[in-house]
Amino acid sequence: MTTEFVHLRVHSDFSMMDGLNKTKPILDAVAELGMPAVAITDQMNMCGLVKFYSEAQARGIKPLIGCDFWVINDDYPNDPFRLTLLAMNNEGYKQITLLISKAYLRGFVAHRPTIDQQWLAEHNEGVIVLSGGREGDIGRALTKNNASQLAQSVAFYQSHFPERFYLELTRTGRAGEEDYLHRAVALSEQRDLPLVATNEVCFLKPEGFDAHEIRVCIHDGYTLDDTRRPKKYSEQQYLRSGEEMLEQFSDIPEALANTVEIAKRCNVTVRLGEYFLPQFPTGGMKTEDFLVKVSREGLEQRLEFLFPDPEQRKEKRPPYDERLQIELNVINQMGFPGYFLIVMEFIQWSKDNGIPVGPGRGSGAGSLVAYALSITDLDPLEFDLLFERFLNPERVSMPDFDVDFCMDRRDEVIDHVAELYGRDAVSQIITFGTMAAKAVVRDVGRVLGHPYGFVDRISKLIPGDPGMTLTKAFDVEPRLPELYDQDEEVKDLIDMARILEGVTRNAGKHAGGVVIAPTTITDFAPLYCDDEGKNPVTQFDKNDVETAGLVKFDFLGLRTLTIIQWAIDMIQEGRGETIDIASIPLEDPASFRSLQKAQTTAVFQLESRGMKELIKRLKPDCFEDIIALVALFRPGPLQSGMVDNFIDRKHGREDISYPDAEYQHESLKEILEPTYGIILYQEQVMQIAQVLAGYSLGGADLLRRAMGKKKPEEMAKQRAVFEEGSINNGVDGPLSMKIFDLVEKFAGYGFNKSHSAAYALVSYQTLWLKVHYPAEFMAAVMSADMDNTDKIVTLVDEVENMGLTILPPDLNTGKYKFTVDSEGRIVYGIGAIKGVGEGPIDAIIEAREQHSAFSDLFDFCAKVDLKRVNKRVLEKLVLSGAMDNLGPHRAALMATLPEAIKAADQHAKAESYGQSDMFGLLTTEPEKVEQAFAHVPKWPEKVWLEGEKETLGLYLTGHPINQYIDEVRYFSDGKLKDLKPTGKDQQIAAVGLVLGVRVMTNKKGRRWAIVTLDDKTARMDVRFFPDAFEQFESLLEADKILVIKGQVSFDDFSGGNTITGRDVLDIVQAREQNARALALTLHLDDWSEQKLDALKRLLDGYRGGSCPVQLHVLHQDAEATLLPSAAWYITPEDQLLHDLKQQLGESGVRLCYHSA
Known part of the structure; x- marks a missing residue:
């Protein structure tokens, strides 16, 4: 190592509290600086180690393994100090791994993982320690002049880390750094402690400082200009070059030399790319032999189910036996029998314990061994699913089963696995x-x-x-x-x-x-x-x-499995019928009739708007079509024209060819027939290569992968192999190349049929339940979506469209989840009421089961533990309608709540008094509260509907349009359900509640919208193209009643009418345009100056509008009509009309329209 400096403290973004850069840019910068080694020492973790190690080696940089630790001891039990640990060898790497793990498992101090200094004594072998600079215990002792603490710390490190402890120095321009450095250099000379220089790197260039400061603020919760914010970093903490560090530490060259010395001493080899599986218990048999035994037994059971007739079974079994043997040979030769057995065991345990498991997911459904072991529930031979797509003998990689479990009980399966193999041997990721x-x-x-x-x-x-x-x-x-x-x-x-x-x-x-x-x-x-x-x-x-050697098992939670199980449980409880969902017929006519109408809201994978449009066009009539649906509904096929070809071929509008009218071969018919000659699945690509060009299925899988990656050199090689194989099979060379080009084109769009088939089965199961047990299924779906108000709104609409009845929440009959009563009506789940929560609901149900049904609000408050069900929760229950059966009406219930709570409190005291006064010693009996409901008027429908919207997210017992029902006829051309397509120059006016606004952008970058309008009789989409949307965007809001003018046309996709919006008015604007006058009737017999003043004040707040006021005055037998001046024209808002009716009575206020 010829360099003069190596960075030993670098933070990547895996530090999470600080550190700006990812591993690759760090290593690129290190390589650019010509440094032969670097240490990434993230805060309290080695999350990036595998990436760091492998990428450093690929660049010829020596990776130094380490970590920055927070440490506590007797002097600092609650204020951890900093140390950096580096692994000298594999033993040191192991000890650092154990220390980090121990910190998270046992060492949290003030929400921060820490290690006890004594743990360092236990785990010191092969570890080098850097002192942590100013932030270490020695740094603190030096700056505080604490001699005894300093002596104690130095003795600890010299004792446990002889010749492996370094005093760390930094020069990054931070306060107190130089003072500490001089003291540390002096200590080094006194105690013969080696020095080492670091730069505590957090970003790569000085200009990264500002971004890093913001990154730290995001983690710590400060704003940049907060005066309380700790300033822990400086702009000098970048990846300095060796020359810059030499300049910084020219007076202490040994501190730089020691970085190189440490880098030379650290030599860790991390084993990557190997696989290590736990030993599966086989009762003394070889694992390979045990897999063969249980696979053959399992296949026998499957065949007995598939072909109950012995003669038929005998006839059908040869291809199954042959396929099973091929798969077993591959699995055993590749060394994966244990993997299959491990998966088999936890899936079988789940099924034995009533935990729903999915039929399969991903390419694993292509394995017959998996089907025999009950890992999957789809016969791969029936659906042409390929084992090699899952496990390729010509490409060594771990098999990977993704297993779906019921969301509710997935953790039970993981817990079972931990119990079986040892809790210290099992972990999530x-x-x-x-x-x-x-x-x-x-x-x-x-x-x-x-x-x-x-x-x-x-x-x-x-x-x-x-x-x-x-x-x-x-x-x-x-x-x-x-x-x-x-x-x-x-x-x-x-x-x-x-x-x-x-x-x-x-x-x-x-x-x-x-x-x-x-x-x-x-x-x-x-x-x-x-x-x-x-x-x-x-x-x-x-x-x-x-990569580190552990085998991953995917325990996925699929809420649809939970829904299916809940529905089956409700069917069993309510009807006494037992459903075996795995055995339902896959050709049920009623299910396909419903599917063809796209009645698929809440049906797994088939419920989106786009999917419904595809279903209406395709009109699926068999299970293979559902498999195709899952594969077709993706951007590639939708954009390529493949979907149109598929549909046209299915319905005879385009000739079926294998695969193309110009270039086809008869041998491909059997492969492509299920998809009408379209190459839809990856498995078909593999089968074409096998049949036409003589590829093995393993080789065909490699071809499929190569086509997906589109590497020119690899494709040129594969073309030659394909052509030669085709010619050897008697296929014309030019034809084979044309077919190769077609296959290559469609391979990019091809989907994994194994996954598509497995998920199509779950889709079909939900469809079947919805068709045959609609109430139970929809109750289960709504229970699963209780936290998603928008979804509940959609589902309630669907329930009504299905002709089912949904009852409001009811504290006497309802449960936490949605349920079905004895008359087949869905009872709203109390758990779906916003702002209530599971704890209060549990308390309510416990009280109901312990005492009996609640007779009224006072009885409810007396029976329920009001410490668990507070006043805020009670108010939500009233607003939602859940207490409608406990009092005269919601306004009375709400007004009576304080008295009912007080009465319950007195009731509890009275009971306590009775128990305490056994000997007649108490003299003051608790005051009794009269139990009577407050006499208050009912809420207007608008108010109680707003309460439902607030607590349920929807209007359940009415519709906001109801309050305008007498007016709507004056500014609309009829109900939505009665509207007919208009002529080119015709316009209609429609009135309705805006349910939602979907804003989109066209190819020119302009925004347009689809508004969903509802008037209680029907629901209709209104399109606002860019100009109209720009003009009326401010009015287009959910929950508004609007008058929309435009043209009506029939939409082929939706099968209903749509409106193209041209003009929009809110209800007040519509009144102003259409109302002749606001007519007020005054009875002067009981009138007064005060009342007149109050009326004037009320009208005064709404002056300036365009609606005239008309006063109809009655006095004894005389009457007169007065027309105030234009200065008294008003804006006819809802609040004004409400307040006027409070003063003059319902009959005293009327908007007069031109046609009235």
């Missing part, structure tokens, strides 16, 4: 949250001190789509570049956000990844936990943990 486009704009805006509204305006322009980046957002939202160019503050915010976008922000738990080690997890990876030392996960992510 870490995942990292990064600063994504939308969030990083909000974070940076907050730290820069911008007002919330300013930041919110920018953030809302960034689409919330998964994988959205600022670059993509600028492409799809034209207002972003406009703002960026026009506003300097926006530009500065976005520029900073771009630097921080993608930086690691936090750590979490991977959705399904679990690793099972043959020994302890820490032999392969350090552990990370939450701040209570619970929920341990590997510090390596799902890719790195496999």
Whole structure:
């Protein structure tokens, strides 16, 4: 090593509290500086180790393994100090791994993982320690002149780390640094302690400092200009060159030389790219033989189910036996029998314990061994699924079963695996949250001190789509570049956000990844936990943990399996019917009739608007068509024209050819027939290569992968192989090349049929349940979506469209989840009421079960524990309608709540008094509260509907349009359900509630919208093209009643009418345009000067409008009509009409329309 300096303390973004850069840019910069080695020592983790080690080696840079630790001891029990540990050898790497894991499992201090200094004594072998500079215990003792503490610390390190402890020095321009440095140099001379220089690197260039400061503020919760913010970093903490460090430490050259010496002493070899599986218990048999035995037994059971008739079974079994033997040979030769057995065991345990398991996911459904072992539930031979797509004997890689479990009980399966293989051998896997486009704009805006509204305006322009980046957002939202160019503050915010976008922000738990080690997890990876030392996960992510040698098993939670199970349970409970969902017929006519009508809301994978449009065009009539649907509904096929060809061929509008009218071969018919000659699946690409060009299926899988990657040199090689193989099979060379080109084109769009088939089965199961047990299925779906108000709104609409009845929440009959009563009606789940929560609901149900149904509000409050169900919760229950059966009406219930709570309190005291006064010693009996409901008027429908909207997210017992029902006929041309398509120059007016506004951008970058309008009789989409949308955007808001004028046309896709919007009015504007006058009737017999003044004051607040006021005055037998001057023209707002009716009575206020 000829260099003069090596960086021994560098933080990557995996430090999460600080550190700006990812591993690759760090290593690129190190290579550019010509440094032969570097240490990345992130704070309390080695999350980036695998990436760092492999990428450093690829660049010829020596990776030094280490970590920055927070440490406590008797002197600093609550204020941890800093040390850096570097691994000299593999034993040192092991000890550092154990220390990090121990810190997370046992060492949290003030929400920060720490190690006890005594643990260092136990784990010192092979470890070099850097003192931590000013932040170490020695640094603190030096700066505080604490001689006894200093002596104690030095003795500890010299005792446990002889010749492996270095006093760390920095010169980064931070306060107190030079004072500490001089004291440390003096200590070095006194105690013969070697010195080492570091730069505590957190970013690569000096100009990275500002972004780093913002990154730190985001983590710590400060704004940049907050005077309380600790200034812990300086602009000099960048990746200095060797020359710059030499200049900094020219007076202490040994501190630089020691960095090189340490780098030479550190020699760790991390074993990567090998696989280590735990031993599966086989009762003394060889693992390979045990797999053969259980596979053959399992296949026999499957065949008995598939072909109950013995003669038929005998006839059908040869291809199954042959395929099974081929797969077993491959699995055993590749060394993976244990993997299959491990997966088999935890899936069988799940099924034995009533935990729903999916039929398969991904390419694993192509394995007959998996089907025989009940890992999957789809016969791969029936659906032409290929084993080699899952496990290719010509490409050694680990098999990877993704297994779906019921969301509710997935953790039970993981717990079982931990119990079986040892809790220290099983762990879930870490995942990292990064600063994504939308969030990083909000974070940076907050730290820069911008007002919330300013930041919110920018953030809302960034689409919330998964994988959205600022670059993509600028492409799809034209207002972003406009703002960026026009506003300097926006530009500065976005520029900073771009630097921080993608930086690691936090750590979490991977959705399904679990690793099972043959020994302890820490032999392969350090552990990370939450701040209570619970929920341990590997510090390596799902890719790195496999590279490190551990085998990943995916335990995925699929809510659809939970829904299916809940529905089956309700069917069993309510109807006494037992459903075996795995055995339902796949050719049910009623299910396909419903499917062809696209009645697929809540049906797994088939419920999106785009999918429904595709279903209406395709009109699926068999299970293979559902498999195709899942594969077709993707951007590639939709944009390539493949979908149109597929549909036209299915319905006879285009001739079927294999694969093309001009270039086809009869041998491909059997492969392509299920997809009408279209190359839709990856498996078909493999089969074509096998049949036409003589590829093995393993070789065909390599061809498929090569086509996907489109590498020219590899494709040229494959073309030659394909052509030669085709000619050897008697296929014309030029024809084979034309077919090769077609296959290559479609290979880019091809989908994994195994995955498509497995998910199509789950789709079909949900469809079948919805058709045959609609109430139970929809109740289960709504229960699964209780936290998603928008989804509940859609589902309630669907329930009504299906002709089912949904009852409001009811504290006497309802449960936490949605249920079905004995009459087949869906009872609203109390858990779906916003602002209530599971704890209060549990208390209510416990009280109901313990005592009996609640007779009224007072009885309810007396029986329920009001410590668990507070007044705020009670108010939500009233607003939602859940208490409608406990009092006269909601207004009375709300007004009576304080008295009911007081009465319950007195009731509790009275009971206590009775128990305490056994000997008649108490003299003051608790005061009794009269139990009577408050006499208050009912709420107007608008008020109670707003309460439902607030607590349920929807209007359940009425519709906002009801209050305008007498007026609507004056400014609309009829109900939505009665509207007919208009002529070219015709316009209609429609009135309805805006349910939602979807804003889109056209190819020219202009925004347009689809507004969904509802008037209680029907629902209709209204299109606002760019000019109209720009004009009326401010009026187009959800929950507004609007009058929309435009043309009506029939939409082929939706199968209904749509409106093209030309003009929009809100209800007040519509009144002003159409009302002749506001007529007020005054009875002077009981009138007074005060009442007249009150009326004038009320009208005065709404003057300036265009609606005349007409006073109809009655006195004894006389009457007169007065028309005040234009100065008294008013704006006829809802509040004015409401207040006038309060003064003059319902009959005394009337809007007169021109046609009235």
